Amino acid sequence: MEVLRRSSVFAAEIMDAFDRSPTDKELVAQAKALGREYVHARLLRAGLSWSAPERASPAPGGRLAEVCTVLLRLGDELEQIRPSVYRNVARQLHISLQSEPVVTDAFLAVAGHIFSAVLSQFNPTVLSCMAFLWPPLSDVGITWGKVVSLYSVAAGLAVDCVRQAQPAMVHALVDCLGEFVRKTLATWLRRRGGWTDVLKCVVSTDPGFHSHWLVATLCSIGRFLKAAFFLLLPER
Numbered sequence: 158m159e160v161l162r163r164s165s166v167f168a169a170e171i172m173d174a175f176d177r178s179p180t181d182k183e184l185v186a187q188a189k190a191l192g193r194e195y196v197h198a199r200l201l202r203a204g205l206s207w208s209a210p211e212r213a214s215p216a217p218g219g220r221l222a223e224v225c226t227v228l229l230r231l232g233d234e235l236e237q238i239r240p241s242v243y244r245n246v247a248r249q250l251h252i253s254l255q256s257e258p259v260v261t262d263a264f265l266a267v268a269g270h271i272f273s274a275v276l277s278q279f280n281p282t283v284l285s286c287m288a289f290l291w292p293p294l295s296d297v298g299i300t301w302g303k304v305v306s307l308y309s310v311a312a313g314l315a316v317d318c319v320r321q322a323q324p325a326m327v328h329a330l331v332d333c334l335g336e337f338v339r340k341t342l343a344t345w346l347r348r349r350g351g352w353t354d355v356l357k358c359v360v361s362t363d364p365g366f367h368s369h370w371l372v373a374t375l376c377s378i379g380r381f382l383k384a385a386f387f388l389l390l391p392e393r
Contacts, residue, residue, distance in 0.1 A: 189335040267310050
């Protein structure tokens, strides 16, 4: 009962922050709350279950629920455009799901390549290989398309973890997502007024569209997993 009470209080604090200008700490807490909801939805879609003690379902009609709904709808569109990118992510990265550092490092490598502002920390030789394989998407800076892609990759890895009887890895992925948001996206989010800015995005309902705002994000994303694999190769 005490765990449930703390979860309810925590969820109320997160949802309250959506109604005012959030701090970086609140943005990260919201990012993790949205991550848990996003992952939970994708696991349900895959016929899987996952227990998150601190997860509290968003109140219907609340801002958190609105943001989560839009993120999921945009994620649906991403996956319709390139469904293979977000399925069997672990297999595409050639990683084992038995080790938490391997899983989280793989996720951060992919995240860093989506938002290449983080790439400067990696080995220059590896970066030159990646530049040859895949032109960076960061020419247009941080976009909501990239943020949605980040959540879709996390959810894809989470589905792989649960399927391979590693549900504890999902918690590590959500924490890793929050840390990436803290280091890379918090300032951008704060300048835009927080996560509710995504509500301004227009979600297309036309399956035949060709010039949707997400297409720019995906123009060469089909090769990002291969590039991230090179990032994960050990130096010899």
